[in-house]
Amino acid sequence: MDTETISTFESKSDAELMEAVSRRESDAIQEIYKRYESILRTVIQSVLHDDSETDDALNDVFLQLWDQSDRFIAEKGLHGFLVTMARRRALDRLRRRLAYHRTRDRFETELKATFRGEARVHQPPNSDLADLLHGVIGTLPALQQEVVNLTFFEGLSQREIAARKSIALGTVKTRLQLAHKKLFNQLAPLQEMI
Numbered sequence: 001m002d003t004e005t006i007s008t009f010e011s012k013s014d015a016e017l018m019e020a021v022s023r024r025e026s027d028a029i030q031e032i033y034k035r036y037e038s039i040l041r042t043v044i045q046s047v048l049h050d051d052s053e054t055d056d057a058l059n060d061v062f063l064q065l066w067d068q069s070d071r072f073i074a075e076k077g078l079h080g081f082l083v084t085m086a087r088r089r090a091l092d093r094l095r096r097r098l099a100y101h102r103t104r105d106r107f108e109t110e111l112k113a114t115f116r117g118e119a120r121v122h123q124p125p126n127s128d129l130a131d132l133l134h135g136v137i138g139t140l141p142a143l144q145q146e147v148v149n150l151t152f153f154e155g156l157s158q159r160e161i162a163a164r165k166s167i168a169l170g171t172v173k174t175r176l177q178l179a180h181k182k183l184f185n186q187l188a189p190l191q192e193m194i
Contacts, residue, residue, distance in 0.1 A: 014078035
């Protein structure tokens with residue numbers, strides 16, 4: 001790309017740039033990006049408060065602009081068009097994130113209730129079941145064993161574990177999820193025998 005092409009796009013109006021985008025001229029979208037990236041980043045960041053998700057949403061906006069340039073109405077202006085798209089992409093990501101967190105939290109609550117409920121209901125008169133549970137937990141990787149023991153035998157919350165071990169809350173949650181899957185797969189066949 002020569003400097004004459006660059007200066008040509010720099011001097012074009014938003015409507016002219018969008019016409020060039022509709023003709024699939026990539027230099028035009030680059031110029032729009034230069035003009036609006038900072039504003040759109042601010043809009044998205046105000047919703048998501050996460051740099052990496054903001055970057056992803058910003059990329060989504062420009063991909064959508066490229067793919068749907070025919071929806072642009074010159075009379076309404078590019079600024080409003082882009083801000084609306086940016087806000088929608090950010091809100092979509094926020095909704096997905098919240099839905100994920102709700103599902104994960106519900107799963108964890110059910111998991112804790114299941115483990116605690118089974119521990120109360122199936123207290124063996126001898127230590128055979130306890131030995132079995134400890135043996136199965138012993139097959140887990142050390143980091144997963146640690147969070148399982150802290151959660152179910154010491155009664156710590158995930159936040160308390162994260163603070164005690166100086167690890168991220170998400171790491172604690174992931175380790176518990178992985179441990180739950182492994183324990184369930186190992187104990188499910190035995191459940192009918194108990």
